[in-house]
Amino acid sequence: MARTWDNHEEYELTSLEDAFMSEFKIAQRETNNVHVLELKGYLDAHTAPKLEEAFQNLLQSERYKIVVNCKDLSYISSAGLGVFMAFIEDVRKKQGDIKLTNMSPKVYNVFDLLGFPLIYEIFNNESDAVKKFFEKAR
């Protein structure tokens, strides 16, 4: 775990891709100190640990402003939803948040059925979510 923030993103991408050449991928970006995770493919019990690792790395480096862009997320299972639940409390304790954006209707339906919109802020596009962080900050 001894690595500097400078090469963090690069490390993250390669390690995740190498570990699992499967149907789920995470890309990570940073805009104005807000960290964006782009999810792609199937998020289920098999791939959930990848997302968990990504969240863990963010929290360990004390990044609490997180936006999860679900533009290319084609499926999410209950195990995938569980990952969000695992970190939301810790993130909010540190005055951060996990905001979700760009969900397809099908994915949104899964979130909605379980009442996740009551727990998470869900936006149509990423910039709205990022903006929301700064509204709060002000």
Added chain:
Amino acid sequence: MKLRRVIYLGGAVLIILVVFTFDVIRKSVALEVGGLSTIRDVVILGAFVLVYLFLESRASSRSQTPIRTLGSVMVATLIMVVFGIGLATMGASNFDSKNDILIPIDYATIFVASLAGVTFGTFAVVTFRSLRDLVMFKRKKATRRNLLSFIAFTIAASGSTLWLNPLEENLVTTLLLALAVIGAIVNSFRLSWIVYLTKREKIFSLIYAFFLLIGFIVLDFLISQNVAINQALLYHSYPVKGFVSMVCLFGSTYFGMAFISTLFHLPTAEAFDRKTSEISSLHNLGRLVTQVFDFSELVDTVTSMTLQVCEARSSWLEIIHHDERNSAGPAQDSAGRPYAVQIASKQNISQEEIERVLSLRERTLRDTVVEGRKTIVIDDVAHNVHFRHVRKEKIPIGSMVIAPLVSHNVVMGILYATKSVEYGFFKDDVDVISAFADQATIAIENSRLIKKSIERERLMRELVLAQEMQRRLLPQVLPHMPGLQIDALSTPAFEVGGDYYDIVQLDDHRLGIVVGDVSGKGVSAAFYMSQVKGIFQAISKMYPSPREFMIHANDALLTSIDKRSFVSLIYAVIDSASGILILSRAGHCPMLHVSGETVRFIRPSGMGMGLRGGDLFAGALEETSLQLALGDVCIFYTDGITEARRGEEEFGYDRLLLAAQQSRTGSASMVKDHILDTVRSFTDHEASHDDLTVVVVKWLGHGTTTKNTN
């Protein structure tokens, strides 16, 4: 078999007696009929053939080792030597010779001659059989031919004397005898049995062969040079005498050769012994590999065999436990990752001694073996850099071999052998220790695999048990209630799952129906599922309102559920009398309501259980009331139905809706079956990747007689 032997022996004895009687009569009556003595000789030969057959039928029951054969021949020979010398010194046989014919002087002479003839003849037969066994040991193609030639020449030489008088000489006989002698010499080179003797046996063999050589030389001398014996034998039977002298000659050449050959084999005896034990140890170890389940027995065998074969002073075997995460590849070792060492078996050395021997500097030596995966030989421990401390510690180790157990390019163990002398291990020792290490690797690997598969089997049995237990958590019999038809099915994707449904009778006209889905799959889901069952059974009757029930169930669940897990639940209470259905939904798939042509999802708001407590959960939770019409069907299900997949495509809500509509006029079981059939044909009977549950309720109205189907 027994009768035959009696006949053989009895026949032989009878012949001897008859011949003796004949001799006595011949002496007193001076019988002289031409050809009669030839018949007599043939009959005597027949007697010895019977003796041979008798012995042959006896010996088949047990097999003799060469050294035992040698021993028994020696005893027989020594007895014969004593007997022969006794006979010679007595000088009891007195013959007159006249026209090459021997005439005994008195009856005692006849008796002595018969005794000598029978004894020497029998001895010759016994010796011949033993010699034959020795010659034929590890026979080759030519062995049999050579021996048979010798026998043929001997018999021919003896046979040619049938028509001769005892003191006559004949050119043919001499020629045949010469050939027989050559045969004896040729056969004397057949000494393969010596090679396979152990060192101890070789020493015995040397002593035996020496005495045998002397014994046969004495016998040769007695038969040919001592007048008394010579004449006695000649009188008794010329052919037998020929046979006896030929066998004695063969005996002396053969055992002479055996003596010399054993002498030459003696220096290499030890090496041969070792090779033999190496081979048998490897063989044993090889067999062990496939048999042994007991790990400690296995490693003990490896070390004790190392000790035995290399004549090592001490030996021990260490198992290297690599860090689990690092076991994937060999690169980790060179990176200096730690590994644990466990001494699995030790011989003639204590744990403390091992630690002292391998203290400090040796750490690097062990590393060298683990990294290099090569056998290391230390010829002079006291002068080796790694072992400067050993001399001080007064540990009597002169030389040492360290062999790695390599499996899949990873060192899984190390086999050590030590000797007290310097330069104690030769190349073949090192080879054999390496071979042991290889065998041990296979054996250890094997025993680990067996262990693993046993463990797996155990887990499988546990899972099957869990499956059975979970199946019992689902309703075994669906409750009967007039006016309602119910059918349900739940199948886990794996052995156990997180789907749950239950039906309770709240009172005489109300039924509570719950369907739930625990997040995740498999064992963890199954645990929460059983917890939900407990909660439902405990409080469903206390809170007849579905919403109330949900709120309290959520409170109960929140205390124990992991924060990344949750349960979706849908709960309906149906009044079979009024047809009123009250529904609450905690994050679960909406209920499908089929009423005539209309099919719709009923989706009151509500969040999953175990996510949030208190007001947030209660605030979000709605309760819907619904008046059912006669023949209305309510379908509860889990996302295993809607998310059933064919490739990328999901079964989805629309197909479910359609399937419900198509079968709405049928009974509850028909609706259930139709939905499941549709799902299955959609997925093309691929194994479903999710748990799957359907509960169908059909309201048939007031007082209708119902036929519930299970």
